[in-house]
Amino acid sequence: MRPDGIRTESGFPEVSNCSYPPTPRKTSLNGQSSANGNSHANGSKQPSNPSTYYGHNREEVTRILIQSLHELGYTSSAAQLSSESGFELETSGVATFRSAVLGGRWVEAERILIQSFQNAGSQPDQKPPPEETLVLAADAEKNEMLFYLRQQKFLELLEERDLAAALGVLRQELTPLQFDVDRLHALSSLLMCPTELLHDQAGWDGPVSASRERLLGKLSKSISPSVMIPQHRLAILLDHVKSTQINNCLYHNTAESPSLYSDHMCDRNDFPLEVGVDLTDHSDEVWYCEFSHDGSKLVTAGKDQKVLIYDTADFSVIHKLMDHEKGVAFASWSPDDTKLITCSQDNKARVWNVENGRCLLTINHHRQPVTAGAWAADGESFVIASLDSESQLRHWSIRGQSLYTWKSGYRVQDCAVSADGRRLVAADTEAKIHVYNLLTYEEDYCLPLPSKPTSVAISQDSRHILINLAEGEIQLVDMETTAVIRRFKGQKQGEFVIRSTFGGAAENFIVSGSEDSKVYIWHKENGSLVETLDGHIAGCVNSISWNPANPGMFASAGDDNTVRIWSRNCNRPRPGPAPRSRVPSNGVTQTSALRTTTFPS
Known part of the structure; x- marks a missing residue:
């Protein structure tokens, strides 16, 4: 015992x-x-x-x-x-x-x-x-x-x-x-x-x-x-050997353990470096994309107020969700992929039935843009984040009942719930990360940052937080000790919301969009920059999602109105230039000739 x-x-x-x-x-x-x-x-x-x-x-x-x-x-x-x-x-x-x-x-x-x-x-x-x-x-x-x-x-x-x-x-x-x-x-x-x-x-x-x-x-x-x-002892020593081989293999993109019979090295040609499909169904900037947990679907959302759900078998459009009145900046799949939360600049969040595309619930509570949503592990409740400083973080049941509202006084740019359901991480627009116990609602700690965070992600093992900073740095933070384990640099960021995430078969990589229209991929364990890909024609690459069920596929969403599906050994012609535009990082929305941006209120 x-x-x-x-x-x-x-x-x-x-x-x-x-x-x-x-x-x-x-x-x-x-x-x-x-x-x-x-x-x-x-x-x-x-x-x-x-x-x-x-x-x-x-x-x-x-x-x-x-x-x-x-x-x-x-x-x-x-x-x-x-x-x-x-x-x-x-x-x-x-x-x-x-x-x-x-x-x-x-x-x-x-x-x-x-x-x-x-x-x-x-x-x-x-x-x-x-x-x-x-x-x-x-x-x-x-x-x-x-x-x-x-x-x-x-x-x-x-x-x-x-x-x-x-x-x-x-x-x-x-x-x-x-x-x-x-x-x-x-x-x-x-x-x-x-x-x-x-x-x-x-x-x-x-x-x-x-x-x-x-x-x-x-x-x-x-x-x-x-x-x-x-x-x-021998098993531990062999684990060290395998870990060293994986860490020295830049393109290790498999969940299978390396063989002990020979030295291990993955082939670059097996890595998703080519654009296999261009999705051009959006008419304006695409701000977000995310694969479902089973990898069978992809949701995209953007400035054109559209939320599109694709079947990843052939990337045909399954549903077009058109109820939002302003740009949609975020979407989140329920743990069983049967429901979807969408978050919009129209100050609303909506919950959808994925099978029939019907809206099940509208959260019309906030007075500022809704920036993110995150599901509890049981799929029966979710957290909505907003720039509304009077109600920036609220826990809702799937039936629309308000379960808890965290103390007001700051605005939230992004949030995430750990896979084990224990913790909620919220990115404050004032350069802080708040980590809460989702079971007791108490704050475990508040972590100050060198600049404003634009996105947060949590690893599947619930051990690490990935924080994208406006100053152009991505930090990998130990959730228990708050220590910065690794820093990733190279991507361009400063004015707009750029999202980074974990990627690969065993989350071996960190992948991020950038304001220079490129996609950046780093090795998570050794911090090496693995690839810099010419992601999109113009503007920013706003969001990246790696297919959980297919390590040889990830998606990128950009200001050129397209979503690109990256895969192995695929060569397809790319579309011509598209109009430029952009997603605000926080604050009150204003419109320029190039894109929608945001300034602190």
Whole structure:
């Protein structure tokens, strides 16, 4: 059992449910050797050939292989390798400790742990027998490790509904440690939790055996790897190898994992760099485009007040939604793609039935342009953003009921809801990002920015925010820490709304429009500019959308009245020049000879 649901940073890592049977032991173990891996810290006999393995420590390689064979289920092979090499997976002290934890023998596990800390500060002639000790990491904390052990015991007693014993552990064993008081309070609240809710509240997601494996994985971080190799070490190393290959491959556009048999490199010719289709059904600037989640449809919207829905099989127009009275700057598909929100400069938002093209709901509440909409994860409600500073952000039900209005006083240019449904991100026109808990409506934090944000997007794993700044920079921000992970530069921006987004099969790319009529594509992990494409004939490229179901296709919407569909190895003639125009970034709308623009009020 693990209390991940108690919102703590010290939750157990996800590991598979596997333990290691003892391997044949050929020599006595002292368990106290150097932790640098160069002096046979596992106490096994010196092999006849002490040379390295292609520059790698021979003992480390062999012991990792023994561990991996156990995890793969090849127990006999692991024992044979240990016997033949003379290297053992772990000391007898580690084996005893492992067995105690996995078997729920908490008194024995604590005894070994306490003796190990005592031994760490004792003189050599005072060391207890090696089978009763562990080699601890330099930063190991006794109270922290004891807390995790006793917490496991407490949670298992709750699972058994032995509340008296659980209360005794809480008061007499956990509380005296004075470790992580907030977590202790959360654990105490579980005593009153009904049985049917205990699993969710405590983060219980599997049998006791799996929970104890996660506990062991957590404790192993405080034990020297010289005697207890971190779990799944070979798999972790192979993940690093694959990640490095992907990061070094500029055109990696597949969700499939690279093979370990050979070095990996994707072919540029398989990347969507050519215009396959030009959509010319708009009569003015196209301000927005977005593929449906299943990739079967594409919605476009623009200054001509039109909202068009295309079938991506042949890019025929399925519906023309014509009810808005001014330009439409945004559209958003519901999670199941059955409904669509459109947001317009006529100060209205509309919800449409995608199957028949009928308007289901009109939000006629705002006194300024509606700039964006975002669906809740269940598709039963949505958030509307507006430049109306009196009602800039409001949560609505699908039946048109106002569920919540956030505190007024600023204007919102764009908003997005994370895929997990937990957070709402709103881009303030005053150079700030507001991040709210969509479940409680409370603001988690407000992030100041160097210039006005024109768009925000959230990665599918709900970990990162992509912020397009008016000063011509795109920032990738960690949603939890607010740290700027990467900056992308090169595109032109300053006056108008330009949107950027995640793209590619595994969101390996950052793609953005630009005021110089081009499309810019960067590698998300290494920040390299992959391609600069001559996107449209004139004016800005306002919006980009990558097909979620087809990594070889993305769309761009521009001021030349066209939407272009980019794909692999396609060559089609491009249309001639079209009139220029543009989408306002924020403020009160004014019209010029070139395009509609906006100035702060």
